[in-house]
Amino acid sequence: MIKKNSINPDLVEERKKCTFNTLELTHLLDGGAKKTEERKSRETFFLEDPQLQSKVPLEYLSHKEKYEEAVRKACIIFGKVQELQNQGRGGMDNFREILGGQLGSAILKDGNPLTLHYVMFIPTLMGQGTMEQQAEWIQKAWNCDIIGTYAQTELGHGTFIRGLETTATYDPSKEEFVLHSPTLTSYKWWPGGLGHSANYAVVLAQLYTKGKCYGIHPFIVQLRDEETHQPLPGIKIGEIGCKLGMNSTNNGYLGFDQVRIPRTNMLMKNSQVLSDGSYVKSPSSKLTYGTMIFVRVVIVQDAAHYLRKAVTIATRYSAVRHQSQIKPDAPEPQIIDFVTQQYKLFPQIATYFAFQYSATWLWDVYNNVTSELEAGQLESLPELHAVACCLKAVSSADAAQGVEICRLACGGHGYMTSSNLPSTYGLVTAMCTYEGENTVLLLQTARFLVKVWQNRNNLEKFTTVKYLGNDLNRDRPFQRSVEWIIYALQQTAARKIELANRHINERVQKGKAYEDAWNESSIELVAAAEAHCRSFIVETFYNTINELKVSKELKVVLVQLLNLYGVYTALRLTGDLLRFTSITGKDIETLQAWLEELLALIRPNAVGLVDSFDIRDEVLGSTLGAYDGNVYERLFEEASKSPLNAEPVNKSFKLYLKPFLKANL
């Protein structure tokens, strides 16, 4: 039914309007023409493999069938990743794409049961294992002789990991640890792939040796027989059931009944238990939390990718869809011509760029700090932790909100699963909770900020908080510029940190314990961390654009996006700006007018911008967002796949409707 090679005429016109070379932007975002070529060849390699096609849309499968189909595909894709490695076409990009919101979410629309093996199990072996342990386990894991997961969260505790209840008690007579789940709430609950996919796990448990508890430590535990996959004795394991989204990820539960593992299965790079049971302390107890930092770092990139997918769908759809009238008797406009629609879409495009640049910055810093940690230098860890926490929180929250805005921007059709916006939302909103619930993470950033604030004469060693050394009373008169917005956001963040700190101190002076004073001030603390993060994101966007060497035409558009992101952020914080800077109501009108000008400037390039993301139709997986814009044909074609349409009369008519109709006669 879909007219092959016919492009919707509105999209043809939109593409003619574009003022810059979309290919130049594609290359820039991929990291160069060669990287674009590699990506495209990777996409062809995976997406054109007939084994990876699904006969029936995922939504029509049962829970069990969804899982089975996901395992089938996961095995094929990781087999193909290994093939790429063997051909010398390996590397991080393969994993990024296949596990994240691009290629991966095209093949496995509702999550991958083997993700945790790559994203947390192997990284934990690498980050927490000794050289000998790495030699023993990594190859096995890498070759998929074993499949692992990361089992930390329990029924009773996810956030407060010091409160985990699973115990690992050392028995020197046998040189073994005994793993045990003493309560119902100590059952592991949530780990991806744990239900029926993994046969091993890194288990986080309270370490007891010589009668003393030393806090949580990581242990490699075999869960299932390597041959039969039957759960091993003492292992109680299963899947936790249906969720808002991610229904193919096989999240599981796990309980231990006095399960024994060798002493050498404790990951001992940082702390150790010697054979006689003596405990050797880690240089920092927080090194056990290293894998979580890694995942928070990669989530920022992933949030950006999901957002750009959603905004590609909504922008193309908005160019194709006609509705209502702006002037009487005029033809129905493309809905993208409604300024309120532009206000929904274009800030999301700009937000994608903002997150992309922060994600790149964070990834580089993460790698540098990891090398320093390897060399025993721990100095930069607190700042990395603080910035990773707030970027993970803000990017996931804004991406989830942005995807929902895109869904609403598509009206009724956005509510169809075939738009792919509902399931994209399901995947992104999960990010707000996993790997550290967002409020909790913002409070971690706030903890760092308050400490820095209290010692702000000593800021040389930091990168992200230098602005806290500025005079709080400095005033920079309003200007319509991103430089002013950065100043205003930093001023806001600094004043919020100062206020939260002051209110904690006042509460302490009134006799409260510091921790209670902290809790009572925590609304302000979260707001301070968020403001700090937003100023960082705008500044990083600004610094990146200033350094880019691109054509004049492209630069103009990127600067418009930077300005839009800046002014959009500022206007969302109008109350704060009025409170903490000398901005006036008149200046806010100026910002509002600037926002509206920017929307108009970006309008002709909107479709060109999302085209530059160069997301294949299979990756968008959407009736509304395909390159050719044949929206209505696709909606019909997808409706025809509903199993209910396979027969003209459903049996429920005879069974229920007919007797019911008769009964009502």
Ligand SMILES: CCCCCCCCCCCCCCCCCCCCCC(=O)SCCNC(=O)CCNC(=O)[C@H](O)C(C)(C)COP(=O)(O)OP(=O)(O)OC[C@H]1O[C@@H](n2cnc3c(N)ncnc32)[C@H](O)[C@@H]1OP(=O)(O)O
């Ligand atoms: C193979 C090749 C590679 C391939 C790679 C491919 C990559 C490409 C992939 C691309 C696609 C991506 C796909 C993603 C899919 C992901 C699916 C993921 C599924 C989700 C998994 C999960 O969901 S898994 C569970 C996560 N579960 C949490 O996330 C718990 C949060 N809860 C806490 O994290 C702690 O509970 C909490 C609150 C800090 C308090 O911890 P606590 O009570 O011990 O600490 P306190 O608050 O007392 O703080 C005491 C002091 O520790 C400091 N500190 C705290 N943490 C620190 C830290 N991490 N590092 C340093 N320092 C730290 C703090 O700043 C204080 O410092 P100070 O004293 O100096 O102020």
Ligand SMILES: Cc1cc2nc3c(=O)[nH]c(=O)nc-3n(C[C@H](O)[C@H](O)[C@H](O)COP(=O)(O)OP(=O)(O)OC[C@H]3O[C@@H](n4cnc5c(N)ncnc54)[C@H](O)[C@@H]3O)c2cc1C
């Ligand atoms: C899709 C998904 C996949 C997951 N995968 C894994 C996995 O593979 N492995 C794994 O180990 N775990 C996994 N998890 C678990 C996840 O890491 C936890 O759910 C998460 O860390 C939040 O913990 P919680 O559920 O205990 O929430 P809670 O901490 O109970 O949060 C509930 C509320 O309490 C608030 N709260 C809690 N503590 C504080 C505090 N100190 N200050 C202020 N407010 C607070 C929170 O802000 C939140 O509003 C997964 C979760 C999901 C949703």
